[in-house]
Amino acid sequence: MPRFESDICIIGGGISAALLAQKLSELKPGLDIIVVEAGKRLFDLENRMNYRRRSILYGENPWPGDFIEDQGGEGIITRTMAVGGSAMHWQGHANRLSEEDLRLRSMYGLAVDWPLSWVELEKYSCEAERRIGVSGEPSPHAEDRRTEPYPMPPMPLTYNLAQIRSWAERAEIPFYGCPQAKNTTPYDGRVQCQRCNTCTICPTGARYSPDFTFQRLLAEKKIKLHDQTLIRRLIPHDTTSNIVAATGMHGDEAVEYRARQFVVASGYAWTPHLLLLSQSSRFPNGIANSSGLVGRYMTGHLFITAQIELNTKLYPGMNEPFPLISRQFFRCAKDKPFVRHDIQIFESNAGRRPRLQSEKGEILFGDDLLNDWRAKTARGVARVRMYYDTQPSRESSLTLDPETRNRHGDPMPKIVHRLDEAAEARQAATHQHIQNIYERIAKANDTKILNVQASNYQDHPAGGCRMGDDPRESVCDSFGRTHDHPNLFLAGAPTLPTGGCTNATITFAALTLRGAEQIARTL
């Protein structure tokens, strides 16, 4: 069986792994770093324009081969498994969480506080934005203060978004362009955004994806990347609590990795999954699980979306993936019922698409169809989405599903999200609060709400190995170091105790970069 030895073995090849490897290689030059990823490396920027074209024309996967057929599970939000992870196809929304997210217990008596301060996290958020390359403008709220400017100027508001902003601000809610992991100027060797309108498959490389970081690290010989290698077990030392090896399969061949430090950076699903799979006689509940909390407190946030008509013409297609954002409701007065959410507004073509039949049921052809379509274009539509803060219960879980197994016989994960009692109890009030805002915006403009839809899944999932100071109530500390195994760290999304109320990729990255410094100190 091939055995590979290194100073540090990073299991998983997503955005956390990329940034961690990059920072460790800077902090400790000459460090022997191996990154092991189950999926393939998709380092073919030159083909992305064609993948994008086929995605638009045929609905084909714009990232062909970015999955493993039998490596899936119930409740997993995306099948992506490739070097770069799900950040290969993210929209690039680079929001920050806020101080409230870290202090829910002390401020509102909800869930738990995170085991680090906002000031501390903010410093690493700046670093994450620098490394990723974020364009943005500062929030107008004093509470969102920053210690560094955004690395790039903000994405210009399109004509559509400028109209929408004027429209939405009549309801006295301030909006600004959502920070984007997209280049508004050439940055870090990548080109300026060309507004291709398909950010989930950026054909130019203007939107950051971790493959760029990995390729650079490989070119500089700072890491070794073992892709298409599935780690199936972490092996503890016979007598101590150290991890001595990670074992898995490269194709049909068994492989083993030995390292001084191990980091599991496999995201919210596959990190707790690997820890639970690694059961042994000494650790019958899996690795790092003396608290029984591996695979517990799976989190994220729910959302509600409305399509609201404007009384002005818009031109759908100018830059559909780029929204406005408001952080007006990130704060909640302590003497009011708890509700926290963002507001993101996108240009939309809802109800403005060509249709085959008129309202009378007549089939439309040619210019009749075109004129029917034109008649609907006089008034634009905005898609208004609000991600709202919910807290998970202990029963919000990832478990091993014996009914679904991969080719190696390993049970696949099953995720079932559950809100805690307080979050469940205020669901109706939260929905009403959000509905009131929709009505407020529509009323301020004398326009109408076309439809409102509540989500049936948790978006931007995280959790499953929550961090904390108390080993009885958490899996790892604020650096991601597991309480049970001194040489085993966890990175990024799974360590979040709660999911906040906006996109959290920057926070995953910030926590990872902070953890990197602690890992470097141990080497």
Place this chain on the structure above:
Amino acid sequence: MRRRAMIQSIITAIPLRGVRVWAQRASFPGEREAALKELAAAVLPASLGREKTDAVAVQFIRWVREYRAGAEMQPGYGFTRVRYKGASPAPRYLEQLDQLASGALAERDLTARRNAIAAALRAANVKDLSSIPDGNYVVSDLMSFYFSSPEANDLAYNAAIGKDQCRTLKDSEAEPAPLKGGSGAAL
């Protein structure tokens, strides 16, 4: 013996069928190109002009020829299984074009043609246009193909939006310019 002959015929029929589908896709629409162009002229905006509707028909032919059966589909959020594109629609389209050529498209008058095509759409239980051709019916798929295009979007809005075309950030703050020649102009 009879059983062996039957199995042999199935074995030989499978690759032959595969070859036939491949040939139908590669040479689509074969002798039915004129019918497809007539169909395009009947269901697309006459204001485009015949040259343009013929050009859309040719682009649709390319779309059919470059269709890849079995290609991975966009996964979408929450799908636990990978999905794959179905078989090439070329054989189905050819059958449908045959029927249309001897039916609806045999009508000389445009109104009569459209009435017959509308009846065919109803018979095929087509209710609306999909965002991309779904491979079920050649008429609605040709219409979906055109009406989901950036060109049609520009025409509907009478503006040079250029949806899904890579553009610069420059000028994105300006209202898109009206199309030259007005909203009824051929592209």
